Amino acid sequence: MKSLGIDLETFSSVDLTKCGVYRYASSPDFDILLFGYSVDSGEVRVVDLACGEEIPADIVAALSDDSVIKWSYNNNFERVCLSNYFGTWFEPGSWRCTMVWAAYLGLPRSLEDVGAVLGLEKQKLSEGKELIRYFCVPCKPTKANGGRMRNLPEHDREKWERFKAYNLRDVEAEMQIQQRLAKFPVPEFIWEEYRQDQEINDRGIGVDMEMVKQAIAMDGRSKAELSVAMKELTELENPNSVQQMKRWLLENGVETDSLDKKAVAAMLEGAPEPLKTVLTLRQQLAKSSVKKYQAMENAVCADSRAHGMFAFYGANRTGRYSGRIIQLQNLPQNHIPDLAQARELVKAGDFDALAMLYEDVPDTLSQLIRTAFVPQNGRKFIVADFSAIEARVLAWLAGERWVSEVFEKGGDIYCETAARMFHCRVEKHGENAELRQKGKQATLSCGYGGSVGALKAMGALEAGMTEDELQPLVDSWREANPNIVQLWWDVDRAAKECIKKRMPTETHGIRFDYQSGMMFTTLPSGRRLAYVKPRIGANRFGGESVTYMGVGGTKKWERLESYGAKFVENLVQGIARDILCHAMQTLKNCAIVGHIHDEIIIEADRRMSVEAVCEQMGRTPSWAKGLLLRADGYSCEWYQKD
Incomplete structure (x- = not known):
């Protein structure tokens, strides 16, 4: 057999x-x-x-x-x-x-x-x-x-x-x-990665169930009190009803199509009373992230650990992992300066003290979600992540040497980007410091061909930029990063030529092959990304574009459109995923209990050094010569963002 x-x-x-x-x-x-x-x-x-x-x-x-x-x-x-x-x-x-x-x-x-x-x-x-x-x-x-x-x-x-x-x-x-x-x-090395994924899922991650139970109880009490306050202010039968709330707002001089997070935040700006209080209560009632505590209660096993949190190849376009059950991939961030105190109040079930000290109970519970994950048996967590991994990989792949040099010297990539865009010196807390934010917005938005829409999606307008300066910002970033722009065009050309001629093409160390109705792009690691039944079609502007079959935003199997910069995004994220897998293989003798995008969580012996973990994690794979990686980390008694 x-x-x-x-x-x-x-x-x-x-x-x-x-x-x-x-x-x-x-x-x-x-x-x-x-x-x-x-x-x-x-x-x-x-x-x-x-x-x-x-x-x-x-x-x-x-x-x-x-x-x-x-x-x-x-x-x-x-x-x-x-x-x-x-x-x-x-x-x-x-x-x-x-x-x-x-x-x-x-x-x-x-x-x-x-x-x-x-x-x-x-x-x-x-x-x-x-x-x-x-x-x-x-x-x-x-x-x-x-x-x-x-x-x-x-x-x-x-x-x-x-x-x-x-x-x-x-x-x-x-x-x-x-x-x-x-x-x-x-390939066999993918099955080895799968084996490690299964071991991590089998190992599970510890959950502080006392804290989870108290958080669920506090959330229930908080929602009940907020609902009572809303009813008193609005006299609505069900203030959670979107239709009833829209009608009440209209009667009070505010017309809105939506009550989502962004819409409520916009309405809050300069809102008079009682509108301001009602909208604030609406925000607090709408806080859904506390459902994570219920997901923990559902998933935790007799060993007080949650198992099976990661789906190997969950994102099949790039091969990245996705989350399951509790979804560690999208946990709310924590910004409370005294997390330990807030956490202890929740564990003690002291609702009144929590409400008095932190006012917004749903938001506080949301920020504490990470801290419900705890090491067991007297151990500690070591959390380490790659610094600016996608920006580093993109610059390395494109040969954008000045970006790599900024990382080599330990510089601030957002300041340096702004300096090149605006042709002046930019310091984080000094000269032209206000330009750093524009450099950051452009770096995060424009690397994969993003334009004005991408800047808006990344919150450029909320950060204080005006509509008129967005296109010049895009143009300045592209002018400062000519090799990245060239990479988009070269990849676009290579993909189209591969599909048209059904023959191998190559650019920037990435190979494109057409085989039995599939286009494969071979990454530096040797792993291949697959595009099913690729064709050359026409985009909405009348130009040529690549289409292929895949699972789209509607979760249906359909024909999707792509282009050079989008392929580059797949390539960069695929390479970043391979670097994470390489790091996890390097650290396979450690008890890895979780990983989120470019971060690894280890349940470690108290004698284990953070520096040693970061040094191992930051080693460049043999297939990525010239790529400078850096991992930063910290230890903690419960999971948190440093």
């Missing part, structure tokens, strides 16, 4: 979508109902565990045999479920994920969608969702069903037989996907 394809159907009273597979599979009533499998891509068999059948001994032995590769779609689910079922933890080294393979090739992450895109002969059966609802989740007790909480095979034999057929078809569909993708294998 060389490989084993697996697909499970399971039951648990825990909500998988809210709690994640680690909590789901550790529930006391968790059970595996069906075990579909295929040995070496042979005939698919379904073991009906719910009706007393047993998994053959050689198949059970293969699960812990590292010489047998275990394949499944969303492999983490099968591995964690089987580990809990057998009471022995299966290490991820010999487990492979067909979903990762699909994502590596720019395909959708859902089995049903991949089957449709590839036009498989044996696709996932569409009735599966209804069958899963019937057998895999608790049912509502009624008189008609005898008050039962769960549907078993004997409750509907015909449905059960269809469920077994569904399980068998899933294994067949997964095998067909592998056959179709066989000419584009995933």
Whole structure:
């Protein structure tokens, strides 16, 4: 036996979508109902565990045999479920994920969608969702069903037989996907990165559950008090209703199409009473980030750790990770100077003191979310991140030497950018200091072809800039960075030529290949980014553009448009992702418990040095000669932004 394809159907009273597979599979009533499998891509068999059948001994032995590769779609689910079922933890080294393979090739992450895109002969059966609802989740007790909480095979034999057929078809569909993708294998080093990702998910990150419970209780009390205050001021039946609030605002002389964060902030400027108080209360009531505490409560397991927080290849355009369940990728920042005191008040459940000292309770709870993540067993957190990683990679790739020299000398890239844009000396707290902000806005907005719209999206107008100065700002940045601008055009030309002539092209060390209806760009690390069914089309201005098939903003498989600067963004973010993976591999003997974009969180022995971690993390990979990296870090007793 060389490989084993697996697909499970399971039951648990825990909500998988809210709690994640680690909590789901550790529930006391968790059970595996069906075990579909295929040995070496042979005939698919379904073991009906719910009706007393047993998994053959050689198949059970293969699960812990590292010489047998275990394949499944969303492999983490099968591995964690089987580990809990057998009471022995299966290490991820010999487990492979067909979903990762699909994502590596720019395909959708859902089995049903991949089957449709590839036009498989044996696709996932569409009735599966209804069958899963019937057998895999608790049912509502009624008189008609005898008050039962769960549907078993004997409750509907015909449905059960269809469920077994569904399980068998899933294994067949997964095998067909592998056959179709066989000419584009995933490199072994990617599987090594996947193994480490699984180890990090298995390890989990500690959560201070006492703090979480108190924060949820405080949020409930805060919202109740804010709602009462809103009702008294507005006399509305439901002040949370958008329509009722819009009507009240109109009656008080303010017309608005939206009540989102930006709109409310704009209305607050110069608003008279009682409008100002009502809008402030609206802001506080709308604070949704405290839902993170509820996500923690849902996900945390018996070991007081949240597991399975990271999706490998979650962003298949660049290969970057994405967050799951609690979503560590988008935690609110903390700016409270005395975090420790605020945190202790929450842990103690002292609502009155928190409200008196910090006034805005929802905002305070929001800023404390990070601090709910804690090291365990007397350890500490070491948090380290790359300094200006995308700006460094972009300059290195484009050969924009002056930018790299600023980093080499430890200079301030925003001051130096402003100095070149405005042809004068700019110091952070000195001469022409006011220009630094413009240099920062331009650096963050313009690197990937962004223009006036990008500056606005990055908050240029809110920062005090006027509409009239935005286009000159873009022009000045481009004039100061001619090699980055040239990179956009060179990449655009290389991509179009590759697609038109269906032959390899290369620029700035990036290779473009056309192969079997796919365009691949090979990054310096050797990893490839995939663009499915690329074509040359026309953009809205009547010029040539590249289009390809992918999952768009609507989450649907559709034709997307791209161009040189957009491809450069993919390349830079892809290289930045590879640098993070290289750093995590370098630090693989440390207990990494989390990573967010360009940051790593380590649960460390108290003797471990921050400097040693940063030195290891900041080492340039052998494939990125000339790229100067720098990692900065700090230690803390709970997770926070330094």
